[in-house]
Amino acid sequence: MSSEQDIYEEHVLDHYEDPYHRGDLEKATHSHEADNPLCGDVVHIDLRIDGDEKIQEAWFSGDGCVISQASASMLMETIEGKSLEDIRNFTAEEMLALFGPKLTPNRQKCCLLSWRVLQSAIHAPVDDLPPDNEDGPDVHFGGPSLSEET
Amino acid sequence: MGSQSPLVEKKSYLKDTTAFTISELDQIREQFPILGRLTASGAPLAFLDNAASTQRPLAVIDAMSDCFRRYYANVHRGIHTLSEESTAAYEQARRTVAEFINAASDREVIFTAGATASINTVARTWGDANLGRGDVILATIAEHHANIVPWHQLAERTGCKVVFLPITSEYTFDDTVVKDHLARLQPKLFAFTAVSNVLGTKTPVRRWAQLAKSFGAVTLVDASQATPHEPIDVQSLDTDFLVFGGHKMCGPTGIGVLHGKQQLLEDMPAFLGGGGMILRVTTEGFEPAELPDKFEAGTPPIAEAIGLAAAANFLTGLGLERIAAHEHALCKIADQGLREMQGVEVIGPDASQKGGIVSFSIDGVHAHDIAQELDHLGIAVRAGHHCTMPLHRWMKKTSTTRASFYLYNRPQEAERFLEAIELVKTKFTRSGRRRRQRNPQ
Structure with missing residues (x-):
């Protein structure tokens, strides 16, 4: 009956159930956390960035829907070994492509939560003051907010 | 979805009678042209998001x-x-x-x-x-x-x-x-x-x-x-x-x-x-x-x-008393069915104390994933905090899923909703999946 792609593809569910580097990183040099208050999704990212501005290790923790958590896992798997330059150049569109299945504007927010947290985390050294913009770069995606209904 | 569900035969949810007869309901539904459409997945629409907004009759x-x-x-x-x-x-x-x-x-x-x-x-x-x-x-x-x-x-x-x-x-x-x-x-x-x-x-x-x-x-x-x-x-x-x-x-x-x-x-x-x-x-x-x-x-x-x-x-x-009775009957089917399911919690009082609204949560499944999968099966529900953040905070929940029935819903839609919830539970139940090596792109 379906003419529409199932967004819960096998590899999405695999990442949800068996995530890559889910947990805390003790020796994190950079760290950030943010949420989507309207759906309650939370993602926390710990990074270990070396002197050459390369991401040596990336870990995430969080709570939320399949999309938000599976996409965070995919992102952690992808960014280790990448330079900060690479991360800065890694666009939201590329994040959506990394996730795979096409998402409606409402669910793009879920997928982009970890991307948003990562973009802030590289500017948030541990034991330092939080960045001015707590919620990360001021970029907006998707349509009307999920759950704002009557 | 199969045309005959063992779930429904087993539980005979349809023993409850609704206030509108089948033929009356057919006539009512003809007044709402939108109800005949399909959802993005190609499934026939079961519109159970009426507490957010209802559909318009020809009148x-x-x-x-x-x-x-x-x-x-x-x-x-x-x-x-x-x-x-x-x-x-x-x-x-x-x-x-x-x-x-x-x-x-x-x-x-x-x-x-x-x-x-x-x-x-x-x-x-x-x-x-x-x-x-x-x-x-x-x-x-x-x-x-x-x-x-x-x-x-x-x-x-x-x-x-x-x-x-x-x-x-x-x-x-x-x-x-x-x-x-x-x-x-x-x-x-x-x-x-x-x-x-x-x-x-x-x-x-x-x-x-x-x-x-x-x-x-x-x-x-x-x-x-x-x-x-x-x-x-x-x-x-x-x-x-x-x-x-x-x-x-x-x-x-x-x-x-x-x-x-x-x-x-x-x-x-x-x-x-x-x-x-x-x-x-x-x-x-x-x-x-x-x-x-x-x-x-x-x-x-x-x-x-x-x-x-x-x-x-x-x-x-149509008569507001009859509308209320009809919705109540549908709500009762859904409410009762959900309460009989393992791992499903109904958020709200007993069906006798409410009209057409049934909110619920499923252990370990986020409300948005439930709504997304239901949409795939043709069923429109609402997921989130429903503009009641203080209530959700009191309930210690970030979000819930809500099915809400109206005068044009059929008892079969309540039944289809229950079947779909079983499918959602199965889909998101952890089954020892392992992450695979990503294919080089």
Whole structure:
């Protein structure tokens, strides 16, 4: 009956159930956390960035829907070994492509939560003051907010 | 999905009879052309998101279309044929709505942009004029944000405070607690919903209005989830203010109603200033118009009022008691079915205490994933906090999923919904999956 792609593809569910580097990183040099208050999704990212501005290790923790958590896992798997330059150049569109299945504007927010947290985390050294913009770069995606209904 | 579900045969959910016969329901559904469409996945639509907004019958679509095709013009003061016809239709709409809620006078019916605009109007006029530092507004914890935020804003302006009435662990209200709050806090205003948009819990509007009166509190009732489903008689309920919107009762968006007792409305200062709400304007000031124009500044939602009246007539024609009975029967099927499932929690009181709303959560599955998968199966529900963050916080949940039934839903849709929930549970149950190496792209 379906003419529409199932967004819960096998590899999405695999990442949800068996995530890559889910947990805390003790020796994190950079760290950030943010949420989507309207759906309650939370993602926390710990990074270990070396002197050459390369991401040596990336870990995430969080709570939320399949999309938000599976996409965070995919992102952690992808960014280790990448330079900060690479991360800065890694666009939201590329994040959506990394996730795979096409998402409606409402669910793009879920997928982009970890991307948003990562973009802030590289500017948030541990034991330092939080960045001015707590919620990360001021970029907006998707349509009307999920759950704002009557 | 299979045409015959073992689940349904086993549990025989359909033994409950609904208020409309199958053929009546077929005729009702023919009035709603949208119900025949498919969802993005190609599945037939089962629209169970009616507490957010309902669909429109032909009677409403045609009434609005007819206005635009034949006689639309701005109302009041226009000395030409179209304006006179539009004015007559607009004022007839007011009388129809007044009759629909049995208002003492059609001057008590103010057309607004929606239920939210109605509440804000009361907050900005009656609230600003009557509340001050230390005064209390009592509201239930289950209110929609529309019946919370305007009071928070009023508190910021005046220094009054908003106190929330707790709910029991059975998702109902305890009259002794209500009485205790009214006696102890002596609130100036008691603002409460007639039906919770999440829990489905009905409040005893008449009893609470009497109680509030005995303690000197003014009442504001959010009837957004009541007027689409049950007869409302503001004189018998004896509420001071009662508000509702058009789009949850088969009417258009962009229109709502503020009902207030005439004396209260007359004593209130005007709110939005502009054309239509004045008797005269000078370089020094203005003199407001009489009710109801006083609160209807600017060009009103003309076709929307006409559409709302058509919706009210449509509901009255079907019979609100029968509509309520029909929805209740569907709600009972869904509520009972969900309660029998492992790992599913129904968020709300027993079906006997609610109308057509069933909210729930599934262990370990996020509400948005439930809604997404249900959509894939053709079923539209709502997931999130449903504009009730304080209630969700009290329940210690970030989000819930809500199915809400209306007069055009079939018992088979409640059954299909239950089958789909079983599928959702299976899909998201952890099954020892392992992450695989990604294919090089």
